[in-house]
Amino acid sequence: MKDHLGREIDYLRISVTDRCNLRCIYCMPAEGVEWKSHNEMLRIEEIARVARIAAEEGIKKVRLTGGEPLVKKGIVSLITDIKAAGIKDVSLTTNGILLPRMAQELKDAGLDRVNISLDTLDAQKYREITRLGNIEDVFAAIDAALEYGFHPVKVNAVAVRSENQDFLEFAKMSIERPLHVRFIEYMPVGESSGGSGSGWDIHDTIPSDELRQIINEAAAAEGLPALEPVAKDDAPGGGGPAKYWKFPGAQGTVGFISAVSNHFCAQCNRLRLTADGKIRPCLFSDEEIDVKAALQGSDDDVRAALYAALHVKPDAHHHKEGTDRRMSQIGG
Numbered sequence: 001m002k003d004h005l006g007r008e009i010d011y012l013r014i015s016v017t018d019r020c021n022l023r024c025i026y027c028m029p030a031e032g033v034e035w036k037s038h039n040e041m042l043r044i045e046e047i048a049r050v051a052r053i054a055a056e057e058g059i060k061k062v063r064l065t066g067g068e069p070l071v072k073k074g075i076v077s078l079i080t081d082i083k084a085a086g087i088k089d090v091s092l093t094t095n096g097i098l099l100p101r102m103a104q105e106l107k108d109a110g111l112d113r114v115n116i117s118l119d120t121l122d123a124q125k126y127r128e129i130t131r132l133g134n135i136e137d138v139f140a141a142i143d144a145a146l147e148y149g150f151h152p153v154k155v156n157a158v159a160v161r162s163e164n165q166d167f168l169e170f171a172k173m174s175i176e177r178p179l180h181v182r183f184i185e186y187m188p189v190g191e192s193s194g195g196s197g198s199g200w201d202i203h204d205t206i207p208s209d210e211l212r213q214i215i216n217e218a219a220a221a222e223g224l225p226a227l228e229p230v231a232k233d234d235a236p237g238g239g240g241p242a243k244y245w246k247f248p249g250a251q252g253t254v255g256f257i258s259a260v261s262n263h264f265c266a267q268c269n270r271l272r273l274t275a276d277g278k279i280r281p282c283l284f285s286d287e288e289i290d291v292k293a294a295l296q297g298s299d300d301d302v303r304a305a306l307y308a309a310l311h312v313k314p315d316a317h318h319h320k321e322g323t324d325r326r327m328s329q330i331g332g
Contacts, residue, residue: 001058003281003310010060011270014047016075018275020068022095023131024119026158026186026200030131042277044074044081046295050273052085053302061089063115067275070098076109083110089237093117093156096141097133103148113237114145115154115182121169129163146177152236154180154255159211161186161204167211168218171227174252180236180244182255183211187283207261212245215254219247227254241267259283265316271309279305281313 001009018036020027042050051062062082069075069092082090092106093115099106118138120126126135145153157170167183174181186205206214216226227245230253235244241264242255258264265282272280277292289312294305 001306001310003313005313005315007266007268007313009269009271009310009313010058011063012051012054012059012061012273013063013065013270014051014273015065015067015275016044016047016069016078017041017067017072019071020066020095021071021097022068022133024095024117025129025131026160036276040276042273042275042292042295044072044078046277046292047273048078048081048085049295049299050291050302051082051087053299054306055086057303057306060087061091062087064090064092066093068095068097070094070102076102076105079106079109079111089113091115094141095130095133096138099141100137100144103144103150107148107150111150113152113154114150115156116141116145117156118142119158119160120163120165122166125163142179146179151178152180153178154182154236156182156184158186159183159206160200161206162200163204167215168222171215171219171247171254172224174254175247175250177251179252180255181252182242182257183208184257185260187259202260205260208243208256208258209261212256263316265314268313271306271313279309281309285314287312287314 003009018041023030064075064079066072079090089112090110091113092111094117096116096118099114099116116138119129121135123135126133126138142153142155155170155173157165159165159167170181170183173179185208186200188200188202212227219226225248228248230244230246236253240257241259242257244253244255246253268282272283273291274280274288277290277295278288279291280288289305289309291302291305294301
């Protein structure tokens with residue numbers, strides 16, 4: 001599939017639910033958000049149908065997100081169906097809480113790889129950021145992901161200037177084990193709708209180049225070598241926007257996703273499907289195409305919705321700050 005600017009679109013991110021077992025401060029306010037009713041959300045069968053039609057049109061990779069996708073009833077059978085539809089690469093982004101107990105059945109269903117969200121290595125700070133979480137559950141999820149052979153295993157950390165995160169300790173996670181730690185620039189998604197209650201704003205964004213310098217300076221203070229660039233062909237799989245570096249001799253890598261400081265819009269290869277059935281051409285655009293309504297018709301109606309989204313996919317997000325929907329409502 002190609003959009004109206006000629007970009008090859010082969011990646012579909014699917015939010016399977018707006019619900020979550022945590023209340024992370026950058027994703028939703030403390031009181032949570034008003035959940036949509038069951039009838040407003042896509043059924044598992046409808047999600048699988050969109051994935052099948054998208055595969056027929058050239059989509060090769062699907063990532064399942066939420067909310068927290070592992071709280072979605074039927075997630076395992078959905079993975080089986082997506083694989084059967086011809087999608088070669090099925091991945092999932094999770095907070096990790098439920099991963100250890102579900103890892104075997106997810107692997108058996110055909111899940112290829114996982115991204116695990118972790119924004120601090122401090123147990124108390126983790127509790128504050130997630131409002132509900134126990135950091136030991138995330139460490140257990142990382143162990144389970146490696147044990148059950150998901151590959152690559154990526155750890156996603158949102159870098160926030162005011163949170164005083166220990167970025168070097170994060171980066172060092174990649175040395176002894178094949179973990180791919182990725183630092184994501186904080187993006188003010190959802191601020192147009194009143195914010196998440198995090199207290200963060202665009203000034204909390206740490207540009208990736210600055211963050212890499214912070215890590216290298218801290219590494220030098222500990223007698224460690226600086227990060228060195230990883231050739232594109234040696235980067236972990238997924239084809240995403242991260243630029244990868246590594247410590248010499250490390251088993252894993254350190255990635256930087258510079259969504260704010262260095263837009264990668266010209267290479268964007270994705271569409272997003274929200275849990276309530278909207279095709280979103282861009283994370284930072286409030287433009288949405290209703291595929292839920294199209295699902296009441298023929299496969300051609302669904303195809304038309306996909307191509308309508310391609311037609312309005314913007315060339316870039318032009319430093320836009322905030323969106324009408326929060327991250328939990330869009331899909332991470």
